[in-house]
Amino acid sequence: MEKLFASPAKYVQGRGVASQLGDHASSLGESALLLGDETVLGLVEDSVTASLESAGFETRAVTFDGEASQTEIERIVDVAEAEGSDVVVGAGGGKGIDTAKAVADATGAATVSMPTVASTDAPTSSLSVIYSDHGEFEAYRFYDRHPDLVLVDTELIAAAPTRFFVSGIGDALATWYEADAARRDTDGENFFGGRPTRAGTALAELCYETLQDHAASAVEAVERDAVTESVEAVTEANTLLSGLGFENGGIAAAHSIHNGLTQLESTHDASHGEKVNVGTISQLVLEGKPDGQVAETIRFTSELGLPVTLAEIGVDDVEAADLDAVAEAACADDETIHNEPFAVEPAAVRDAILTADALGHKHGAN
Numbered sequence: 001m002e003k004l005f006a007s008p009a010k011y012v013q014g015r016g017v018a019s020q021l022g023d024h025a026s027s028l029g030e031s032a033l034l035l036g037d038e039t040v041l042g043l044v045e046d047s048v049t050a051s052l053e054s055a056g057f058e059t060r061a062v063t064f065d066g067e068a069s070q071t072e073i074e075r076i077v078d079v080a081e082a083e084g085s086d087v088v089v090g091a092g093g094g095k096g097i098d099t100a101k102a103v104a105d106a107t108g109a110a111t112v113s114m115p116t117v118a119s120t121d122a123p124t125s126s127l128s129v130i131y132s133d134h135g136e137f138e139a140y141r142f143y144d145r146h147p148d149l150v151l152v153d154t155e156l157i158a159a160a161p162t163r164f165f166v167s168g169i170g171d172a173l174a175t176w177y178e179a180d181a182a183r184r185d186t187d188g189e190n191f192f193g194g195r196p197t198r199a200g201t202a203l204a205e206l207c208y209e210t211l212q213d214h215a216a217s218a219v220e221a222v223e224r225d226a227v228t229e230s231v232e233a234v235t236e237a238n239t240l241l242s243g244l245g246f247e248n249g250g251i252a253a254a255h256s257i258h259n260g261l262t263q264l265e266s267t268h269d270a271s272h273g274e275k276v277n278v279g280t281i282s283q284l285v286l287e288g289k290p291d292g293q294v295a296e297t298i299r300f301t302s303e304l305g306l307p308v309t310l311a312e313i314g315v316d317d318v319e320a321a322d323l324d325a326v327a328e329a330a331c332a333d334d335e336t337i338h339n340e341p342f343a344v345e346p347a348a349v350r351d352a353i354l355t356a357d358a359l360g361h362k363h364g365a366n
Contacts, residue, residue: 004194005248008113008124008146011240015227018153021048021089021114022055028110028148029086034061035076035100036091040116043156044091048114052089060085068095069133073102080107087112093164094120094272098128102141111147116156117164118235120171120272123150124243127191137262137329142191150239157235158227163305165222167273168238169215170306173297174280175242176208178339179249181287185341190250200248207241210234212300219304253286253330253344254279256337257353260330261313264322270313277306278313278353281360286352287340294356298363308360310353318357323350 012024025032032052034045045061052059060083065072080088080103089112090100097113104111113123122129126146130138157165182188183201190196210233218234221227257279261267267275281301284294302308310318327346330337337344 001189001195003197004190004192005197005200006126006146006192007244008150009148011124011150011152013152013154013232013236013240015155016153017151018044018114018156019047019051021112021151022051022053022057024149024151025052025057025087025089025112026055028112030057031083031085032057032059032087032089033080033083033085033103033109034059034089034091035064035103036061036096037064037066040092040096043116044114048089048091057087064092064096064099066095067133067135068098068102068128068131070130071133073099073106076103077106080109085109089114091116093117094122094129095131097122098130101143101147102128102130105143111145113147113150115152115239117160117168118152118157118238119164119168121175121239121243121246123147123152123239125191125247127247131262135262135268137259152235152239154227154232154235158222158231159225162219162222163271165234165238166219166305167271169211169219169234169304170273170277170280170301172207172238172242173211173301174251174254174276174283175245175249176204177280177283178251178254178336179204179245181252181283181341182250182339185339188250188339188341191247196249200245203241204245204249207237207245210237210241215304250339251336252339253283253337253349256330256335257282257326257349259335260326260328260349263325263329264315266314266316268314270307274307275313277301277308278310278356278360281308282349282353282356285356285359286344286348294359295363298360302360302364308364310357318354323353326350326353
């Protein structure tokens with residue numbers, strides 16, 4: 001099997017770069033559709049529209065309803081086609097950006113990712129995570145192209161609620177653990193259907209090292225809406241390093257367990273990265289990692305404010321039938337849990353989640 005690596009065309013990060021969007025996107029088209037939820041548009045619509053229009057774009061804003069579902073994608077495709085938009089700018093969090101990528105793919109437009117929170121690695125990827133109208137995971141949707149431009153204004157990132165930033169750390173921390181599993185599996189694949197390159201695996205490991213070195217300081221800064229070098233480092237880890245690392249390195253059990261957990265309605269108020277962190281701890285147990293490593297991961301993430309127990313993501317009463325459903329969904333034939341370097345069965349996943357939950361109660365700081 002050949003090795004594959006791919007990435008976005010351009011990545012721009014820094015304080016105040018949102019005002020430069022028009023300059024960086026000027027070669028991509030002439031008519032831009034700005035997509036964001038009501039809160040996001042309240043933050044960026046005026047400045048982004050002014051920047052795009054100064055670069056010669058005709059610009060229309062459309063309000064995203066909050067769910068990356070086929071229904072919402074089709075609604076916004078209709079708007080983009082009616083406007084003749086040849087550039088789609090997705091502003092906000094992962095679901096809004098994933099929806100923008102889906103709309104751009106359907107209409108043949110260029111894609112600009114402009115995250116206003118560092119909560120997921122969606123901005124750099126060539127895929128969307130599609131959910132039902134009610135928030136259950138349905139599928140990954142893959143595209144032939146990555147975003148043409150990823151623009152990350154760290155002033156916006158630092159001003160957003162800290163929970164988003166911390167959630168992004170939970171998502172990013174899984175990158176190395178999962179890429180390492182895919183590397184160790186002789187049949188492990190990345191998201192391009194090839195073997196991971198050394199570069200992809202190295203970026204995943206650098207993501208982990210950056211979070212270990214800077215996460216605690218960065219969270220303290222973001223609590224105060226401050227942009228520091230640690231905030232810049234963790235924003236890059238949450239967005240670029242994690243994005244390149246997960247696609248090119250491959251993912252494994254942590255995200256499959258996240259996908260399984262979305263089957264429980266009680267988890268829908270927990271963010272993507274919060275559920276992924278529970279999945280990461282469960283993956284470490286599933287793989288039989290040393291007790292000290294599991295305990296340290298629990299303590300580190302808990303002290304940052306990430307959930308380490310099922311109760312912290314909304315599952316207060318753990319029912320055997322619910323965990324069986326989570327485990328079955330996590331082990332579906334097309335799930336990435338099969339990138340683990342051993343055969344995985346639902347019973348083993350269920351037992352790993354139960355054990356991880358108990359260890360979370362034992363070692364967690366929350």
